[in-house]
Amino acid sequence: MGTAYAQQFAAQRPEGPAWLTAIRERAIARFREVGYPTTRNEEWHFTSPAPIAEADFVPMRAATGTLSVEDLGPLLFGEPDWPRLVFVNGRFAPSLSRVDARDGVKAMSLAVALREEPSLLEYHLTRRADIVDPAQVFTAINTALMQDGAVVQVGRGIDAATPIHLLFLSDAAAEDGVCHPRILLVAEPGSRATVIEQHAGAGGERYFTNVVTEAWIGEGATLHHLRLQRESARAFHVGTTAVHQEQDSHFVSFSFATGAALSRINIHTGLHGRGGGATLNGLYMLDGEQHCDHQTRIVHAQPDCYSREVYKGILDGASHGVFNGKVYVHPEAQKTDGKQTNNTLLLSERARIDTKPQLEIFADDVKCTHGATVGRIDETALFYMKSRGIPDREARKLLTYAFAAEVLETIPVDALRDGLERLTLERFTGTPPRA
Amino acid sequence: MIHISELHASVGEKEILKGISLEIAAGEIHAIMGPNGSGKSTLAQVLAGHPGYEVTAGTVTYNGQDLLAMDPEERAQAGVFLAFQYPVEIPGVSNAYFLRSAYNEIRKARGEAEADPLEFLDIVSERLKLVDLDEAMLNRSVNAGFSGGEKKRNEILQLAVLDPRFAILDETDSGLDIDALRIVADGVNRLRRKDNAFLVVTHYQRLLNYIVPDRVHVLVDGRIARSGGKELALELEERGYDWVTAEPVAGV
Ligand SMILES: Nc1ncnc2c1ncn2[C@@H]1O[C@H](COP(=O)(O)OP(=O)(O)OP(=O)(O)O)[C@@H](O)[C@H]1O
Ligand SMILES: [Mg+2]
Numbered sequence: 001m002g003t004a005y006a007q008q009f010a011a012q013r014p015e016g017p018a019w020l021t022a023i024r025e026r027a028i029a030r031f032r033e034v035g036y037p038t039t040r041n042e043e044w045h046f047t048s049p050a051p052i053a054e055a056d057f058v059p060m061r062a063a064t065g066t067l068s069v070e071d072l073g074p075l076l077f078g079e080p081d082w083p084r085l086v087f088v089n090g091r092f093a094p095s096l097s098r099v100d101a102r103d104g105v106k107a108m109s110l111a112v113a114l115r116e117e118p119s120l121l122e123y124h125l126t127r128r129a130d131i132v133d134p135a136q137v138f139t140a141i142n143t144a145l146m147q148d149g150a151v152v153q154v155g156r157g158i159d160a161a162t163p164i165h166l167l168f169l170s171d172a173a174a175e176d177g178v179c180h181p182r183i184l185l186v187a188e189p190g191s192r193a194t195v196i197e198q199h200a201g202a203g204g205e206r207y208f209t210n211v212v213t214e215a216w217i218g219e220g221a222t223l224h225h226l227r228l229q230r231e232s233a234r235a236f237h238v239g240t241t242a243v244h245q246e247q248d249s250h251f252v253s254f255s256f257a258t259g260a261a262l263s264r265i266n267i268h269t270g271l272h273g274r275g276g277g278a279t280l281n282g283l284y285m286l287d288g289e290q291h292c293d294h295q296t297r298i299v300h301a302q303p304d305c306y307s308r309e310v311y312k313g314i315l316d317g318a319s320h321g322v323f324n325g326k327v328y329v330h331p332e333a334q335k336t337d338g339k340q341t342n343n344t345l346l347l348s349e350r351a352r353i354d355t356k357p358q359l360e361i362f363a364d365d366v367k368c369t370h371g372a373t374v375g376r377i378d379e380t381a382l383f384y385m386k387s388r389g390i391p392d393r394e395a396r397k398l399l400t401y402a403f404a405a406e407v408l409e410t411i412p413v414d415a416l417r418d419g420l421e422r423l424t425l426e427r428f429t430g431t432p433p434r435a
Numbered sequence: 436m437i438h439i440s441e442l443h444a445s446v447g448e449k450e451i452l453k454g455i456s457l458e459i460a461a462g463e464i465h466a467i468m469g470p471n472g473s474g475k476s477t478l479a480q481v482l483a484g485h486p487g488y489e490v491t492a493g494t495v496t497y498n499g500q501d502l503l504a505m506d507p508e509e510r511a512q513a514g515v516f517l518a519f520q521y522p523v524e525i526p527g528v529s530n531a532y533f534l535r536s537a538y539n540e541i542r543k544a545r546g547e548a549e550a551d552p553l554e555f556l557d558i559v560s561e562r563l564k565l566v567d568l569d570e571a572m573l574n575r576s577v578n579a580g581f582s583g584g585e586k587k588r589n590e591i592l593q594l595a596v597l598d599p600r601f602a603i604l605d606e607t608d609s610g611l612d613i614d615a616l617r618i619v620a621d622g623v624n625r626l627r628r629k630d631n632a633f634l635v636v637t638h639y640q641r642l643l644n645y646i647v648p649d650r651v652h653v654l655v656d657g658r659i660a661r662s663g664g665k666e667l668a669l670e671l672e673e674r675g676y677d678w679v680t681a682e683p684v685a686g687v
Contacts, residue, residue, distance in 0.1 A: 379486075380523050381523050381524075381525050383484075383485055383486065383507060383523075384519065384522075384523035384525070385525070385533070385537075386484075386506070386507040386508040386511070387483045387484070387507050387508075387510075387511055387516075387517055387519075388511055388516075388533070388537035388540075388593065388597065389508055389511035389512045389537045389540040389541045389544070389597070390508060390533075390536050390537055390540055391508050391540065392506070392508065394536065394540075395508075398528055398532075398533075398536070399525070399528070401527070401528075402525060402526060402527025402528045402576075403527065404527075405527040405528075406526060406527050
């Protein structure tokens with residue numbers, strides 16, 4: 001088990017600076033040592049990685065090359081001239097990308113960044129994401145085998161008005177392949193930026209995306225990170241986002257997950273300076289046999305920080321959702337203000353949710369609350385709508401959409417919020433309920 | 436218009452309606468009064484098709500159709516409307532979208548063309564004036580965060596937009612101040628026509644000064660204990676309900 005990656009590593013002799021090679025070697029050694037987690041590992045209790053571990057994925061083949069900019073249409077948000085880096089089957093696709101140099105914002109592929117921004121990468125790359133914890137072994141695999149990805153640096157004090165879209169696509173040639181994209185986001189002090197990280201499949205391919213995103217948010221900076229998991233229905237997806245926050249910084253994350261047969265999304269942030277905050281929201285909508293596991297972790301290491309978390313799940317068919325929200329409050333993190341909610345709407349008898357808040361609080365002067373609800377369609381509201389002539393099917397769809405809309409409304413960028421509302425709507429109704 | 440005959444309904448083992456008979460003709464307004472817990476809202480909900488109540492005996496004929504055999508949405512599409520005693524909040528669904536969906540479903544059922552958002556806005560704007568509600572409320576979620584009075588006026592707005600043939604108003608006057616009460620009553624009076632009928636549930640004779648009923652029925656313990664003209668409401672106001680229970684009369 002897992003020997004394929006070790007062989008791949010030996011064969012690949014990855015390029016890059018010596019410091020990175022050394023870390024890659026440590027990462028693959030760690031993977032060899034601990035192997036894949038089992039459900040006995042607390043963090044993998046409800047999600048067995050066996051379907052990924054037992055599959056024989058090969059390094060993902062290059063795209064068939066038939067994708068054109070027009071094909072991207074349905075996956076884009078906002079204006080066509082917004083900057084984007086597009087990757088197909090794990091490889092940077094310059095012809096599909098738009099990277100005009102905007103003042104103070106650098107966006108480039110990882111391969112280019114390794115050449116052109118060596119000191120930036122040496123300072124940040126691999127420094128945020130943990131490769132030692134046996135629960136994070138997919139990060140170790142990514143670290144050992146990463147080849148391409150994206151680097152975005154927002155300069156000191158810069159307000160990047162337009163969102164930067166990192167789009168990872170898989171086409172038919174992705175079948176049976178695995179890729180390990182790596183993303184680095186650096187928001188220098190006082191800057192503001194929105195980054196969209198989207199993973200989308202073309203259709204019915206079976207492949208494995210193992211992505212790691214690292215972010216560093218400098219003093220007084222704000223980073224919005226909108227993460228979309230829209231992989232093919234047979235795909236596997238493991239994505240880890242590891243964030244380091246300085247004083248007075250804000251991390252605003254939204255995870256939207258509707259794709260893949262099996263997905264595991266880790267979002268970890270550490271508040272390492274006073275006065276900052278993290279907002280982690282998300283929406284997952286599953287059907288059939290889909291399984292989607294969100295593990296969030298917020299570490300309050302310093303006083304006077306807040307964290308807000310609202311995750312919603314809509315589960316149909318025999319799907320299985322997992323949500324685990326960890327909040328660590330260190331002894332020195334006094335006046336921490338944390339709030340977490342996870343609400344699930346079950347649309348079928350066979351759908352299942354495992355939800356667990358995990359608050360570990362070592363400071364005494366803190367306010368931390370959590371709540372979880374699991375419910376079905378509100379029968380009172382359903383009857384009210386039907387009593388006005390709206391048919392049962394329509395009323396159910398509308399109420400389902402409304403459940404999702406409450407968390408989608410928190411997305412601050414209009415074009416993104418509208419885009420996700422439209423996507424959600426297409427799933428449940430036909431027309432926009434706000435018109 | 437509607438003919439209710441020997442209607443019995445229960446929740447679980449508990450019988451709430453114990454044989455109600457009532458006939459309302461087109462153009463008429465009937466009022467139902469009666470003590471708390473006597474079954475007024477249950478009757479209203481049963482007529483609207485609430486699935487929580489089981490009809491154990493009796494019939495309801497609405498314009499020649501077997502009302503009890505119809506789904507709630509079919510009843511609404513056929514022109515039945517219930518203004519809820521406790522209007523339901525639906526966070527995340529805008530009032531405008533909700534109203535337009537309902538309006539178009541009813542139009543479809545009547546074989547009429549659906550209204551697009553702009554046409555619909557015209558229709559609603561006019562009706563908004565009738566109930567003195569601000570256009571801004573159209574963009575808010577259905578009843579979410581509305582004050583008690585706003586919720587009731589929103590029910591009347593829906594009534595005005597959907598233009599039902601048979602409307603049941605369940606304590607629409609409760610919780611309204613005098614001005615709002617007059618607005619609601621004026622709304623109903625203006626919607627009143629030869630081809631529609633109203634059943635108005637109320638605790639207060641006051642409302643019946645504005646909406647003058649053809650008949651008043653007193654519901655006590657799941658039965659109509661007495662029926663009469665509009666004077667009956669005045670008598671109830673003066674004497675309470677005790678004397679009604681003492682000398683029951685079959686209601687028509
Ligand atoms: N779903 C239910 N489950 C259990 N009991 C119910 C239910 N609905 C109504 N009841 C009972 O039936 C009786 C009649 O209730 P209903 O709401 O019809 O009274 P009402 O005449 O409308 O009273 P009010 O004047 O207070 O509005 C009450 O005792 C009530 O508790
Ligand atoms: Mg009542």
